Amino acid sequence: MLAVKTISPNNNSVIFRRSLRLMGDQFEISVVGDNPAWAEGCFDAAVAEITRVEKLLSAFGDDSCINAINRNAGVKPVKANAEIFRLIDRSLQISELTDGAFDITYNSGGNDDTAFENLNGGATAKTMVSNANYKNVVLNAAEQTVFLKEPGMRIGFAANSKGYAADRAKYILQLQGVSSGVINAGGDLLTWGNQPDNEPWTVAVADPSQEKEVFANVAISNMAVASSVYTEKYATIVDKKLLGSFTPKKGFPVSKIKSVSIISTTAELADAMATPIMAIGINAGLYLINQLNQMAAVIIDDHSRVYTSKNININ
Known part of the structure; x- marks a missing residue:
């Protein structure tokens, strides 16, 4: 589980926030500034862009x-x-x-x-x-x-649509003059700039089964973080109960990994990579991440053991 950690400002800038439901999930948009009216205009522009992306990627409608x-x-x-x-x-x-x-x-x-x-x-x-x-x-x-x-x-783009929408909203906010902000797209985070006191944005990482017990803080300014969490959702398939997490090729349940958090330069890429790493497994997943530039991973297994890719800075 992820949560952005903020520090109280020591100048005139503050963090303005707007929370609302978009794309079937909860979004929270945060911008750093000193003008409430300006912040509201920025929020409106970001929401309009996310709504546009949702319509663009919809598989319904004659004009889709x-x-x-x-x-x-x-x-x-x-x-x-x-x-x-x-x-x-x-x-x-x-x-x-x-x-x-x-x-x-x-x-x-x-x-x-x-x-x-x-x-x-x-x-x-x-x-x-x-x-x-x-x-x-x-x-x-x-x-x-x-x-x-x-x-x-x-x-369909269920696996990466929220990340793409967050990237687009960030782009629009930057055009509006937002030099620092955070977009929380249903728990997936995209940040740029710094907090009002010029400290970097950091994320608190916790075991999904022990959300209040934070085991690491990771600096994520100018990065995106997306997580995939294993949940026991059931589907009825030929009168049998199967766990709702499937490998794409075989169609059978995946276990052993409790959660995967991917850190990358874009929310679209982080969003897209989180679930595949869970399906690939710990060793193969970390091997793949370690071959890629500007990408890192934190994995928690079903025994609450923590694994990280190389060069990741966990405090």
């Missing part, structure tokens, strides 16, 4: 680009707008990096509202993952088209 791509799976390529095309391209690169542990594709099972936690009795994990393969997404950069090769394939 994602809906058009999904509808034409196995039929024909669809021209995407530049923003969605770039997001899909980056997502496929992360899929390649994680050997498919991160994957924006899934099988609709005949119903686009279907998800692992809402499977009907006639669906199986095997059926749901059969066409979930990022390699079946064909991008044409020259034509800016996206083609899903297999009928029934779908793409």
